[in-house]
Amino acid sequence: MANESKEVYFVFMNFDPEYERLRADRSKEGGHALNAYLTKKHDMLLAKHFRTNTYIKRSSLAIVDGFAVEMIEYQANLLRSANEVRLVEKNQELS
Numbered sequence: 682m683a684n685e686s687k688e689v690y691f692v693f694m695n696f697d698p699e700y701e702r703l704r705a706d707r708s709k710e711g712g713h714a715l716n717a718y719l720t721k722k723h724d725m726l727l728a729k730h731f732r733t734n735t736y737i738k739r740s741s742l743a744i745v746d747g748f749a750v751e752m753i754e755y756q757a758n759l760l761r762s763a764n765e766v767r768l769v770e771k772n773q774e775l776s
Contacts, residue, residue, distance in 0.1 A: 685753040689739065689772040693747040694722075695765055700746045715743050723748040726766075730759055 694700075700722075703715040719741040727736060727750065736756060739749035749772070752760075761769045 685755065687737065687751040687753055689749055689751050690757045690760075691742075691747055691749055691768075691770050691772060692723075692726075692760055692766060693745060693768040693770075695767045697722075697746060704743070712743075716741070719743055719746065719748075726760075726763065730763065731756060 699718065700715075703711065703718055706712075706714070723738065723741050727738060731752070735752070737751040739751065741748045754771075757769050757771065760766050
């Protein structure tokens with residue numbers, strides 16, 4: 682496991698009423714609140730399951746309540762079983 686390479690995965694979250702409420706606010710302030718909420722929520726999920734510096738979060742995706750993260754396959758499998766997570770998919774390169 683120590684020499685497994687990190688790959689990019691997309692993690693999509695289960696239904697969250699607070700996310701839906703914040704997403705409905707189309708104001709500039711509402712957009713900032715949504716981004717702050719998702720960043721914190723996604724960072725906390727990763728910190729809850731993994732040690733610091735074992736993954737690299739690339740971005741939070743506000744339109745779908747998800748995020749992109751570089752991690753090893755073992756970590757992706759762990760996230761698949763987390764209650765908050767709906768789906769974890771490996772990024773597929775298009776040729």
